[in-house]
Amino acid sequence: MNVGNNNKDIVEDMDNTVKQGQKRGYEELLQGNRDWVQRELNEDPDYFTKLASGQEPDVLWIGCSDSRVPANQVTNTKPGQVFVHRNIANVCVHSDMNMLSVLDYAVNVLKVKHVIVAGHYGCGGVAAALSNKQYGVIDNWLRHIKDVYRLHSNELNRISDEKKKLNRLVELNAMEQVYNLCKTTIVQNAWRERADLEIHGWVIDLGTGLVKDLGVTVKNSDNLDKVFALDKSDIK
Ligand SMILES: [Zn+2]
Numbered sequence: 127m128n129v130g131n132n133n134k135d136i137v138e139d140m141d142n143t144v145k146q147g148q149k150r151g152y153e154e155l156l157q158g159n160r161d162w163v164q165r166e167l168n169e170d171p172d173y174f175t176k177l178a179s180g181q182e183p184d185v186l187w188i189g190c191s192d193s194r195v196p197a198n199q200v201t202n203t204k205p206g207q208v209f210v211h212r213n214i215a216n217v218c219v220h221s222d223m224n225m226l227s228v229l230d231y232a233v234n235v236l237k238v239k240h241v242i243v244a245g246h247y248g249c250g251g252v253a254a255a256l257s258n259k260q261y262g263v264i265d266n267w268l269r270h271i272k273d274v275y276r277l278h279s280n281e282l283n284r285i286s287d288e289k290k291k292l293n294r295l296v297e298l299n300a301m302e303q304v305y306n307l308c309k310t311t312i313v314q315n316a317w318r319e320r321a322d323l324e325i326h327g328w329v330i331d332l333g334t335g336l337v338k339d340l341g342v343t344v345k346n347s348d349n350l351d352k353v354f355a356l357d358k359s360d361i362k
Contacts, residue, residue: 139160172192183209186232188225188303189244190251193328200244202335209236215251215338216243217270220310227338229307233316239323241307244337245300247293256292272294274302301326307352308344317346318358 150158150272152316159228185208185276187197197208218225231236245252256262275282285291297306304327316323327340347355 140283149327177206181206181236183207183210183232183236184239186229186236186238186241186322187210187244188212188216188218188228188241188307190214190246190249191355192246192249192251194332195244195246197244200335209238214264214300215249215271216245216303217267217299218243218306220306226310226312229310230312233312233323235268237320241313241323241325242328243300243303243307244328244330245296245303246332247296248332249292249296249299252296252299253292260300264274271299274299277302297327297329297338297340300329301340303327304342304344305338308347308350311356311359312354314347314350315359321345 139300149239170176183206185201185203187201189195189197189210189212191212191214192199197210197212198204201208209228209232211225213222213225220226229241232241251264251268252271254264255268256275261268275295278295282291282295286293304325306328307325313323313325325344327342329338329340330336331338
């Protein structure tokens with residue numbers, strides 16, 4: 127695998143995500159909370175009474191932990207509208223009980239209609255996976271992205287510009303995570319019961335704030351590779 131260390135700057139960006147002027151003191155966070163509560167109450171005195179009564183989100187967002195890609199702000203939605211799971215580089219692994227629990231609850235209890243895997247250009251996790259540097263325990267998590275690289279190495283090795291290569295791997299990673307979700311029993315069984323569940327792949331451009339829909343939306347098991355297609359379960 128021909129990967130270099132030229133993404134060092136981007137990796138260091140990951141370490142310096144909180145830039146000068148963006149750091150907030152602990153007390154400021156508490157004051158920020160009070161300000162937010164007051165702002166919402168000014169608009170709607172019953173806001174928190176309604177919020178506390180329950181949630182009916184239509185969307186599950188699986189995004190990167192990066193502090194620059196908050197689901198609600200990116201989609202201009204309010205609390206209660208998006209169920210959220212985030213990890214480094216928006217990886218969806220079928221052995222991750224945390225992700226599977228969120229997916230199962232969102233699909234089978236909340237009955238969300240859209241699951242969105244949202245990557246972002248300049249992702250430090252993907253850049254780290256593209257490098258040969260050790261970062262510690264996270265290296266094992268990032269192995270999943272190196273596997274994505276291996277799957278698409280023919281295409282990626284033809285890209286000489288390191289930034290373009292990173293951005294393409296960000297896209298391919300989001301796409302592969304969409305396909306990983308489709309292979310789960312959770313999604314396959316849900317598609318047997320209802321036709322209104324769609325899995326989407328997005329990439330957010332931090333430079334513009336805009337989302338790019340990768341056009342890999344999956345709505346059923348029809349195109350699933352045969353080895354991953356599971357028969358209807360008899361287990362009840
Ligand atoms: Zn990221």
